[in-house]
Amino acid sequence: MVVPGAVAALTALAVAGCSSGSSSSSATSAGAGAAGAASGAAAPAGANQLQADYQKVIADVLPSVVQITTATGLGSGIVYDDKGDIVTNAHVVGTATTFTVTLANSTKPLDAALVASYPDSDLAVIKLSSPPGGLKPATFGDSGKVQLGQITLAMGSPLGLSSSVTEGIVSATGRTVSEPNSPGSPGAVIGNMVQTSAAINPGNSGGALVNLDSQVIGINTLAATEPETNGAAAPGIGFAIPASTVTNIANQLIKDGKVTNSGRAALGITARTYFDQNFRPAGAVVVAVAAGGPADSAGIQVGDVITKVGDTPVDSLNSLTTALASLTPGAKTTVGYTRDGRDQTAEVTLGTLQTP
Structure with a gap:
């Protein structure tokens, strides 16, 4: 389970601090001899x-990270x-069309309006009504160069x-994450996410996950939760939408006000969850096939029940969506299904998910 990082505005917050003990430095200073001194100096x-x-x-x-406030x-x-133009999460803007934005180097709120939102990738762009001079756009890095173990800062x-900062590392790449479907979340299934151990808390959503080259490698989006603890946050497991997805979607929203190329893989079908005779989910049944699309070209027909994509079992429409989210348009994959x-x-060559 996961929770997005938007948060209700707070009027007061109690913060408890702690300090680590000095046993580590004491042990170092207690070392004797030249080797100990050299080690302590390095x-x-x-x-x-x-x-x-x-x-x-x-x-x-x-200075490129802002706070966005809605009603x-x-x-x-x-x-x-x-x-x-400011890029953020779709679940941060929600249904709002107007906002106040506070820059990192100012306490004066600025008015902003919605440019467009794309909930399928949980991304949105808003724009300052009267942009001040000296705005500092962030530099976005190459998601393909993100590596396990890289140091990251979440802002x-x-x-x-x-203007808070936490630190961690890249814990994994290529994660496919399903957001919860709730009033505060679009319920998107997002592939190729960056997993980080940097703390991501409510309010971090839409902020920057940054490498030590001062490049944004992702947008902080959500943190994992523990079902056994009634949805309490799982420490050190957060997810960010990769920079390549962010720039692809943001450029389209700014230029056209909508997304015409989602960058997401698709079979070219409409489907729903299929239930077996015991009313248990047992696949995704095809209810429509786009003429000339990937599934049509591969011979998949209305009424077929998809049970596998590649090595991933499919027992519902959601699991089919999740399986496809980890793949890319143009990739070839094997689709398992039952007919009669x-x-x-x-063998299917995947197409691109079409947007309204």
């Missing part, structure tokens, strides 16, 4: 350099260009605490 130099790297990234990128809550956003307004009670397979 560690602070490395730590100081890493600290300087962090501070440089924060100085470079934090019902708040989230974060990233300055996309010097014309006042945003968790719990309404604007017989198991069959088809």
Whole structure:
């Protein structure tokens, strides 16, 4: 289960602090001999350099991260260009069309209006009504170069605490995540997400996940939750929409006000969950096939029940959507299905999900 990071605006917040003990430094200072002294001298130099790297990234990128407030809550956003366009999550804007935006270097709220939203990828763009001079657009990195173990900084307004920064690493790449379907979330299924151990809390949504080259590698979107603890956040498991998806969708929303190329794989069918004789979900039944589309070209017909995509079992429409979200248009995959009670397979070259 996952929860998006938008949060209701807070009027007050109690914060408890803690400090680590000094046992580590005491043990180091207790070391005797030249080797111990050399070891003790080297560690602070490395730590100081890493600290300087962090501070440089924060100085470079934090001015590009804003706080977005709606009538019902708040989230974060990233300055996309010097014309006042700001990219954020669709679940941050919700159904609102007007917003107030607070820049990192200002306490004066600025008016903004919705450009367009694309809930299928949980992305949206808003625009400042009167962009001030000196806006600093963020630099977006190459998602294909994101590697496991890279240091990341998550910037945003968790719990309404604007211009906050947390740190972690890239824990995984290529994750496919299903958002909860609720009034505060579009319920999107998003592929190729970046998993990070940097803390992502309510209010971080729409903020920046940044590497040490001061590049945005993703938009902070949601954190995992633990079902056994009634939805409490699972520490250290957060997800960000990759930069390549962000720039692809944002460019279209700014230029055309809509998305015409989703970048998402599709079979070219309309389907629904199929239930077996015991009323258990057992696949996705095809109810319409686009003429000349990928499924049609592969011989898949109305009434076929899809049970597998590649090596991924399919027992519902949602699992079919999730399986396709991890693939890309143009890729070839094997689709398993049943027709008249017989198991069959088809080789399909995937197309692109069409948008309204």
